[in-house]
Amino acid sequence: MNTCFAPCPVVFDLDGTLIDSAPDIHATVNAVLRLHDARLLTLDQVRSFIGGGVDLLWRRVIAATGLPSEAHRDLVAAFMTRYHDATALTRLYPQVTEALGLLADRGYALGICTNKPLGPTQAVLEHFDISGLFATVVGGDSLPQRKPDPAPLRAALAALGADPHQPRGVYVGDSEFDAECAANTGVPFLIFARGYRKSPLEEMRFTASFDDYAQLPLLVEENAPVA
Numbered sequence: 001m002n003t004c005f006a007p008c009p010v011v012f013d014l015d016g017t018l019i020d021s022a023p024d025i026h027a028t029v030n031a032v033l034r035l036h037d038a039r040l041l042t043l044d045q046v047r048s049f050i051g052g053g054v055d056l057l058w059r060r061v062i063a064a065t066g067l068p069s070e071a072h073r074d075l076v077a078a079f080m081t082r083y084h085d086a087t088a089l090t091r092l093y094p095q096v097t098e099a100l101g102l103l104a105d106r107g108y109a110l111g112i113c114t115n116k117p118l119g120p121t122q123a124v125l126e127h128f129d130i131s132g133l134f135a136t137v138v139g140g141d142s143l144p145q146r147k148p149d150p151a152p153l154r155a156a157l158a159a160l161g162a163d164p165h166q167p168r169g170v171y172v173g174d175s176e177f178d179a180e181c182a183a184n185t186g187v188p189f190l191i192f193a194r195g196y197r198k199s200p201l202e203e204m205r206f207t208a209s210f211d212d213y214a215q216l217p218l219l220v221e222e223n224a225p226v227a
């Protein structure tokens with residue numbers, strides 16, 4: 001039983017889970033591609049490249065546009081200079097702030113474990129005025145490992161007070177990377193079904209799914225009860 005002796009950690013993925021950031025990532029990718037006179041990509045293409053962090057995003061962009069793979073480093077650098085300010089087209093999913101507030105009021109310790117680099121992660125959390133809700137934020141460049149490796153999620157859970165050897169708590173995410181990371185970490189996985197996953201829901205490994213943040217507090221209570 002995944003019961004927590006308070007406070008119980010609830011860790012969230014970011015892109016495609018709390019925020020719909022694909023429009024900003026798409027616009028920023030195309031701004032960089034324009035500099036290289038490369039073919040621009042559609043929103044659907046770029047959305048399907050999100051989840052594994054910036055290096056993987058650009059490997060996929062390179063494969064889709066035919067840019068030379070040696071340009072990867074420069075493309076990532078050009079992208080990163082713009083990524084901090086990429087918030088104008090990003091939206092919180094409906095009822096996210098309310099659900100987070102409710103969980104915090106009930107005594108859950110909240111954290112972020114994302115493959116998005118830490119700088120743009122903190123910028124977007126501040127943009128939406130929700131950074132104060134999270135006691136720990138692990139970004140895609142915080143550790144040498146990235147999801148689906150369990151290390152970042154273990155680090156987030158441990159920072160929130162969980163036993164690193166037998167972590168309790170839940171992970172809330174949207175993608176294949178998150179499902180695998182939660183399984184590798186050994187914690188229940190709650191999947192937001194309206195995010196950026198590529199597989200059909202029935203092919204994914206998860207504990208429970210939801211498509212409305214009003215459902216989340218009850219799912220957390222059922223899967224990570226505070227003792």
Ligand SMILES: O=C(O)COP(=O)(O)O
Nearest residue numbers: 014015051052053114115
């Ligand atoms: O930036 C990415 O590729 C993924 O970010 P996420 O881990 O918050 O989904």
Ligand SMILES: [Mg+2]
Nearest residue numbers: 013015016174
């Ligand atoms: Mg995600």
